[in-house]
Amino acid sequence: MIEPKVAVERLRTAFGGPDRHRTLHAKGRFYAGTFTATAEAAELGRALHLNGEPVPVVVRWSNAGGNADVPDKKPDIRGMAVKFQLPDGSSTDLLGQTSPRFPTDDPAEFVAMTEASLNQLTFPLFLLRHPRMAGPIIAGLTSKAAVSHHSFAEPAYYPIHAYGWLDAEGRRTWVRYVFKPTATKADRLSQSFDGPDRLGAEMAARLARGPVTFEVWLQVAGEGHDPHSAVSDWKGAREVLAGRIVVMAELPDQDPLVFDPTRVVDGIELSDDPILRYRPLAYGESIGRRT
Structure with a gap:
């Protein structure tokens, strides 16, 4: 397995981003909101933030690239990180x-x-050498995962890892999450946003009008769904509405706040997904360089 120091160094070199920035998702802003779970979520999981009472969340929307100076108009995968405060x-x-x-x-x-x-010229050659990766990459292109998004509020976001939810009796259910927006093209703001930080400006104007809401859906693992692989395609998985995230205001910069997908609480277990287990090692190397 690649050493975290080597991985971070190679990624930072590839993007040429400034020092003291995140290695990936370097450009982003922080927001305050709440999460309220549904009764269905409370039945599946005993974690404290699933009891139906609103809990505070910190949300960070970001561009995936490792250079925070790249303007928002450039096509990119976008990120939505959420910290649930129990x-x-x-x-x-x-x-x-x-x-x-x-x-x-x-x-x-x-x-x-x-x-x-x-490098768009050489990337097809990479896919030819790694044919197993072509399917998920094509799925991302088909779903317009990496485009010049109009707003952080409109796309769906996918936390790629599975987690084991334990109910009050200790029974485990493997789930994956999807953050589904309630915003649509029909309710876009009338003004346009064209500057290098246009996604942040659009979100500021959108929040001045009112909260931004995402539904948190669960895919519940069934037969043939592997919770220990980020590549596993859970076709036909049962879906459950687990709650809603309501974002209300932008926060001042919270760096060096870290969002760690292995940070779990009682009632939630980690899978043996190798990408999931590797991420805190790489984050530890990255945060050391940032601070």
Whole structure:
């Protein structure tokens, strides 16, 4: 497995981003909101933020690239990271992206893919050498995961990893999340936003009009659905509405706040997904460089 120091160094070199920025998702803004779970979520999971009472969340919307100076108009995958702040003072994080599937279970292949994707001339050659990754990448292109998005409020975001939810009796259910927007093209603002930070400006204007809401849906694993692989395609999975995230206001910069998908609380278990297990190692290397 690729050493985290090597992975971070290669990614930072590929993007040429400034020091003291995140290695990936370097450009983003923080927002305050709440999450309220549904009764169906409370039946599946005993974690404190699933009891139906509103809990505070910190949301960070971001561009996926590693250079914060790149303007928002450039096509890119977007990210939505959410930190759920539980009543007992603990927190748990989910990190979503606009791409619905992840292309590999190998961190080294992910680094190589990211490097190759920055050169449109050579990227097809990379896919020829890694045919297993073509399906998820094509799925992302088909779903317009990496486009010049109009707003952070309109696309769906996919936390790619599965988690084990434990109910009050200790029974485990493997789930994946989807953050589905309630915003549509029909309710867009009348003004246009064309500057290098247009997504942030659009969100500021949108929040001045009112809250931004996302529904949190669960895909519930069934037969043949592998919770220990980010590549596993859960076709036909049962879907459950687990709650709603309501974002109300922008926050001042919260750096070096870290969103870690392995930060879980009682009632939620990690899978053995190798990408999931690798991420905190890479984040630890990255945060050391940022601070």
